[in-house]
Amino acid sequence: SLVYTPEAMRFRGIPVYTNTPIRGAQRGPGQNQIACAIEPLIDKAADQLGIDRLAIRRINAPNNKSKVGGNQGPVTSAYMREALNKGAKAFNWNAKKRQTRKRNGSKVIGLGIGQAYHSAGSSGFDGLVSITPDGKLHIHTGVGNLGTFSHTATSRAAAEVLKSNWENCIVERGDTRKGLPWNLAQFGSNTSFTMTRTNYVAAMDAKRKLQEIAAKDLGGSPDNYDVADEKVFNKSNRSTSLTFAQAAKRAIELGGEYSGLEMPEDLNPQTKRAVAGLAGTGLIGVSKDNLEKSGTAPALAAGFVQIELDLETGKYEILDYVGVADCGTVLHPQGLETQIKGGGVMGFGMATTERYCYDPQIGLPTNIAFYQCKPLSYLDVPADMKTVAVDKADPQNPIGSKGIGEPLQGCSASALLCAISDALGGHYFNRTPVMADQILNA
Template sequence: MPTNVTATNHKLIGKNYTTPDLYAKVTGRAKYAEDFRADGMLFCKLLLSPFPHARVKHIDTRAALAMPGVKAILTMDDLPALTDWITDNGTVMLADKKEERGLAMEPLYQGEPILAVAAVDELTAAEAIEKIRIDFEPLPFVVDPLVSLRPGGPNARTEGNVSVRPAPPPNVPGRPVTVAPPEVRELKWTEADFAEAKQGRLPMGKATDEWTFGDLDAGFRNAALVLDETFVTPNTSHQCLEPRTAMAYWQNGKVYVYTTTQSTAQSVPNIARWLEIEPSNIVFISEYTGGGFGSRGTAGIALIIPALLSKKAHAPVMMRISREEEQYIGRARPGFQGRMKVGFSKEGRILALDMFVICDNGPYGQVSDAPSSGRTVSLLYQPLAMRWRGVTVLTNTPPRTYQRSPGGLQAIMLMEPVLAKAARKLAIDQVAIRRLNAPEGKAEFGAGAVGKRAHATSAFIKEALDRGAEQFKWNERKARSGKRVGSKVRGIGVSMSCYSGGSIGYDGLFVIKPDGRLYIQSGIGNLGTESVFDVHRVVAEVLGVPWEKCEITWGNTSKNLPWSCTSTGSKTIHTMTRAAHAAAMDAKRKLQEIAAKDLGGKPEDYEVANERVFRKGGGPGMSLADAARRAVRLGGIYDGHELPKDINKMTVASATALAGQGLLAVARDNYPCDGVTHSYVASFAEVEVDVETGKYRILDFLAYADAGTVIHPRIFGGQVLGGTILGIGHAIGQKWVYDQHYGLPLAKRFHHTKPPTILDLPAKLEWASVGIPDPETPVGARGIGEPPVGGGCCAILNALSDALGDEIFRRAPVTADVILASLEAGRPAQDDLRANI
């Protein structure tokens, strides 16, 4: 059992328990999307683009449609028109004519779906695909951002090669905020800009985004050491084990959709937008989702294919997605080509930091990894002055989206090797130099004038570094690191890591029924983090109700779920414990009022505990069951016939449907929160490298987290180490590989770009938590899904350079052949800046 998990007088918070979904999972009864069946269900197959960029001139489907058993074919012509849409907070999002539609007539990457066939069985659909004739006009393409930025380089889209977000319009009071989509522009750098590329240094031409704070020039002038390093990070696919299979059918004008998601509640507005129908006509079912990691925040656009085919064919349609198709449409993390110029004082403090990143965006939209990377570095390393510049370049490669620590991992990958090198040059201990630069308390970050920048809610990563170094026996291991025994040499690495860990303003909803039980509604996705259940431990804790008397309803929007956050940005455990707490306090207030009405005195004379509401210090009271019956008779606010004005419209609809069944608790999280919530991890690793083979193995790993109050220790530990190992994948082997000449992917399956296996790791990894509650949230919990990722990757990278020196790698992953070649050459043998090699 890890040490230092918050010790409190809580009965449920911080305690292990069995989540309500585990029995179904372990017996094989849990139904994921492909496990559903509907009578008369058809199957569909996709026709994918064989070109990285082309225009479809003509489609001939006659032979396919003439086949017995073929029921319908869906092309881009069948998709609803794009319209503006309004977010739940009233922001008007202008339609993006260039956004991904699910099917394309101008495919922008090899593997992009062009059309889909529904047939009585999958083989018939596959044969029909073979009979379809398409005339393509191949168009220029590019799979490396730097190639596109060169003078005369190809553009990924006919409109241009970089994605730029227009400046937000001025806020006019009384008028809704309107947000325009990102613009596609053409940006080419000069030959002079590229001069440095020959020396393996990243060219830095004109950037499309830039911010700065502090006096950068003064910082570099006063620096005792200035390092200027180029680093390339890989594109990596999310590779959820469950592909984004979807099944859909229509009944009475409603569409029923079964697929994967990271948010049951928030998938509905997106589906409504994609299908151009009212949210009330959507029933979304996702009780179990086989992983997310950012790739399916609000479900995926591919679900519209079976949904629209089903409408066209008047039958349910199942779209099974194969592993290779998942590689195309299943989303990926953008790789970075980055450069860091960092000035250090002789004590190791970062005086100035000049950061430049090129983000490989893929063809659609704009991922926010580039700006996220600047914020991450400014928070985690607290430079006294910093400039961040970025350009997000379009390429003809599969679409990107957030992947666990988006921009954060890449930022830490650019920064940690620089910090490790600086510590060696300045002869400072690796833990000490990190402690010196680490954030503390309400640390500032991002752009703006000093004192007026954004700030964190809290940060205790220095405690994590201190306690982690002690638990890992850092000093003992240091004594033996770098010493060669036979062909083996050991190295130790430490890395800091952080990511956002919370949000505010969502709703909690439950009913105390006359049977004395709590019926808690959860709109959170069930993707394996278990926060769909864990956050509601707070309700039981606050009301003193045994967990066994709580029933959780989740995974089906026809079952009256409240508006909930997406399980992205590591926010759920923070955000939804706030909402759960708000709803629990609403219940408590109502119970006190009911007691006072019936038993006399004032509401505040009563307390709620042990399934009762009773007079403080002993005296008359009533059970929650009786109070629930009383609430139904009282009506109004007590049983949900009157609702608060500030809750989301989805919550209003759900609460209205539940009204009259008992004491209805519903509230929006209006708790204050001073700062932006982040969590932190200090990661420690020891590796052993065989310098004759280049092979290395990880001997030990410790991830020491600072994520506030721990709600469910086993799940927390699983998240800490799961994020860590996802990061380790980026250090030891995962990357995309492209045929640069034809623009075609070579790494298309698990074994081409394999996630870490159980044998890539030591037989036991360790985790621990500082456990200091965050002061800006009632339960003290911060998120932990993403913060460990960068530390997982960079503790390994830093351990490798500790064992082998600074002249081994300038990009990750670091594989055995790289180590051998670099050792032999005496310099990094991979000084090529190209992406996807």
């Protein structure tokens, strides 16, 4: 994990085969489990060294010069220290830490901080936009709908390049008959970084063609022209212009690359078929993402939690939670807020309720319903969960964006585990989930 970057490390893994069913991660395979294993040990180290738990994380926080992976490759950007600072301020860490382990009858206060990482961006995929003779900008995207609205949030990149009014844009998605380019599937927190890049390069190709058509019809060179408000205009005389609708009609007349009858050779076959289906319907902007990417794009997240733990029942109540995202430039503030909160709730369940039990003889699950392996609900979390974004641009994305989906679970899960250990005076379980019976027997 990028969060933990020791100068020297030896790792030994031993596979253990069992007779239980094959299982996969719910969100963030591998990385969130690492956060749950290591974050409580960071607290243990801080306690033995006499260092504040926030301070030890600040000291060791990854930055833009950090290396990641077995080959110790570079990262595009990393602002974990800024995430910790913003989270601590929103959480009011300095005031709350004076309440830690404070007891009221059988109940005791515990605080926890969690950090998590997941790689969050790829490159080399295709972008496709079209401007039709009615002047509408169609942004074609292969991004699906996971409930995060990222199909449309990432499409805004194309609209910003062409300075189009959003009301005049149509996002084409969900059906290959609409002419969808080759895009990366939605996994691994990749969408924001990867798909803003593809939409950007497609829009830049469309902008170039708009400028060239204007130069052909109105005179001058393409560099004399710019775009805004569904027009391509001469920079020195904005009245010398073509509307997008007029330019789309001219693209059809000119044919070739302007109307999609010709296309770049480096496109994926799926994108070539999409362009062929759109050819002759307007001005086509299409390109492969060949922008620079010289490192891993990391999603980083931090969580701060305060709980009240009942030592007689083993039950806890979450009093306060702050989730922080280092996701570059924020694309969709409301969508990000939902991601942070949703990841937080899933992390709390991962940490304390979602225990799998198996028959020791035949390996079949013995808890077969949600109430026996309970994901948390609205009744189990604070009514007000705070969210914060670092909002510092990633330099290898044209609009500065990175993914964030997966580590939001790992940071909340590890923060809650640390808070439970804190309330118990530093007892470390070295496992997940930590259930009420285990707390009572700690």
